[in-house]
Amino acid sequence: MIKNSEPTIHDIARELKISASTVSRALNDNPRISLKTKEKIKAIALSMGYRPNTLASNLRNKKSNTIGIVVPLINRYFFSSVISGAEDVAFKAGYNVVISQSNDLAAKEISIVQSMFSNRVDGLIISIAMQTNTFEHLKIFRKKNIPLVFFDRAVPEIETDKIVVDDFAGGFRVTQHLIDQGYQRIAHLAGTQNLMTYFDRKNGYIEALRKNGIPFDESLVIINSLTSEEGITAVQQLMALKNPPDAIFCGNDTTALSAMIYLRDKGIRIPLDIGIVGFSNEPFSKVVSPSITTIAQPGFQMGQKAAESIIRQIETKERTFQTIVLPTELIIRESSSRRSFQ
Amino acid sequence: MIKNSEPTIHDIARELKISASTVSRALNDNPRISLKTKEKIKAIALSMGYRPNTLASNLRNKKSNTIGIVVPLINRYFFSSVISGAEDVAFKAGYNVVISQSNDLAAKEISIVQSMFSNRVDGLIISIAMQTNTFEHLKIFRKKNIPLVFFDRAVPEIETDKIVVDDFAGGFRVTQHLIDQGYQRIAHLAGTQNLMTYFDRKNGYIEALRKNGIPFDESLVIINSLTSEEGITAVQQLMALKNPPDAIFCGNDTTALSAMIYLRDKGIRIPLDIGIVGFSNEPFSKVVSPSITTIAQPGFQMGQKAAESIIRQIETKERTFQTIVLPTELIIRESSSRRSFQ
C-alpha cells in the first residue's frame, strides 16, 4: 500500500473548518447534516480525490459487507457458474464478494477459511475440498454464529443452510436410463465417499440396480479422485475384469470424456459396445463426438440460492436452517443411446 | 459479522494481568518478549479461541498483504489458469489473493477496482474488460504509486508492468499456417479493436497476407464480441459473401467451435472445404471432432509472472517497468490440416 499520505476525512474537515464527524455524516448522507454543508463537503472530497478507507469503517462497524466464497477449483465450469450466480445476487444486494480456491486441498481450505474469518467476512459460502475430512475450521463459524452456507458439497454434521443437487436421484436416473437402453453390466466411477455428493450418486446407482433386480457387484464400483488420469486407470481396471461392464456411469464429465477417448482408441464403439454417462454437463459434453449423456446441475441457480441464504442469515438473526435440493436434469445424448442405433 | 464479543488481545492481557502491547508482541514473536511470557500468552490465546482481527492490524500497518486479481470472466479456462498461476506464487510469498470478475463490463470493473482500492489491496493484477475504454479508475493506482500489473489485456497509455502474449506473432503464424495449407481466402473474426490483444492478432493476420502477396479484403474481417452467438452470426455473414472465405481464423476457440458446428450442420466439410483455427486452446479443442487447431497461451505461467511482478513492486520501491512477452504456440490439429487429407 502507498506510503504517501492519502486524504482522510480529517483533511476535508480541516479545509472547511468543521469537524470530522460532520464530514463522515455528510459523506454517508446522514439527514442531520444540511444539504448546503453536505454539498460543500462532497465537492472538497471529490477535488481531493478522497477515498474512504474501508478497513477503518469495517473495523468500527464490525461489519465488512463482504461475502467469502470458497470453491474447490475455479476452472471447473460448474463452480465458476455457481460463483457467477452468487456474485450476481450479492452484488445487487450491495455486498462485495471475495473468491478463493482450495485446489481441493484440505490444508489450503483451512488457511483460506481462517483468513476469511480474520478479515471478518460477513458470511461464508463454501463447497468443501475433496480431501477435507475434519471440520473444526468450519464449526467455528457455527459456534460464533457467523453465517455459513454449504453448496453442492455439504457437511452433514454441521447444521446450517445447504444448497445441494439431488445426487441420489441423479445417480438413480442415469442408471435407470442405462438399464432402459439395454445395458446389463453397469459400472460406476465414484468420487471420494466422504463427500455426500459422490456418496449419494452411488446410492442412487445401487438403488436403481436393486429396483430392476440387477445384483450389485462391488468390482464394478471404483472410487478415485475423478481426474482424467484416474479415469483412464479406472477404465483399464474395469476392462481387465473377467466380465467387463457394458456401460460406465462416471462421476463427472471429465472422467467420462477420458474414458470415452481411451475406449475409442481401443476400437470400442460408443454407445454400441459400451455406454458412457457423465455428470455435470461441462460445455464440451454437447460438442464432442459422440456427445456425452450427462446430468445437468443448475450451477448458476445454485449460486443464486446460496447468496440469498447467506444474505438472509446476515441480515436477519434467524437461525432456522434449510436444505434446498435442486433438481437435476438427465440430458440424453449419443454416448448412451444404444437403442437409437438399433 | 457476529455481534457476540470476540476475544481481543485485551481479554488475554486482562487474564494474565499484563499489558495488551505485550500480548501483541508475544503473538507476533517479538524478540523483546521472554519465551516464558510468550508461551503463557499463546496458551491463553489458544484456549480462548483468540483470532486476530486483520482489519485492525491492516489499518494500523497500512498494509493488507492482499493482492487483488480482476479477470473478465472466471469461467474462461485461460483466465482461471492465470489465476491459479498467480495465486500459487502469491500464496507461497505469504500474500492473500482476492479475485473478482468484471463479466467483461466496464462499469462492473470500475466498481470492483474502486472497492479493491478502498480495501487497500497492496497491489492489483488486472486484465481489462472488453468494454473498458476509459481508464481513470486504473490511472489512480499509478498516480498514488500503488502496484499495478496488467496481464493479457493491457492498457498502452498506462506505464506499468505488463505480461502479454505475442498476439501479433500468433496471428501471423495462424495465417501463415493456413496459407501453407493452401487456403486462399482467409477470413478473420476479430474481437473489439480497443483491446491490444485483438488488435495485434489482426495485425499479424494482415502482415502474413501481405508477406505472401495476398491482397487484404476488408469484408473478410468481422469485429464482434467473440461470443458463440456472434460467432454464428459472423459465419453466416461471411458465407453470404459473393466470394466466401475458404478458411476462418477465429479470435478465440469459443467462436471457432460454434463456427465449426454451424458449418458442419450446413454440410460443409472441415478442413476440406473450410479450414478453422481458434485461439486460446480451451480444453475442449483437443477432443472435439474434428479437433481444433489453435494458439496455446501459457496462462499459468502468465499468472506466475504477473504475481512475481506485483510482489516486486510491493516489496521494493522500484518503479522501472517492463513488458514481458510470452511466446505463443501454434497447435496444429485436424480443423486446418487440409494437406494432410490430400
Next chain:
DNA sequence: ATAAAATGCGCAATCGATTGCACTTTTATT
C-alpha cells in the same frame, strides 16, 4: 415575546491491533 421543538453540528469515545519511547528489572562487567 416566550417557550418548545427541530435542526445542525462538535466532542470524545470507540473499534482492535501495533509500536516508539520510557521505565524497571536482570545480568554482565569492572
Next chain:
DNA sequence: AATAAAAGTGCAATCGATTGCGCATTTTAT
C-alpha cells in the same frame, strides 16, 4: 559492591472512520 548494558515490559498514541450524546442555533407554536 557499584556501575553499565541487556532484557523485558507498560503507557500512550496511532491508524481512519463512525456515532452517542450534548450543546447551540434556528424555526415553529403558543
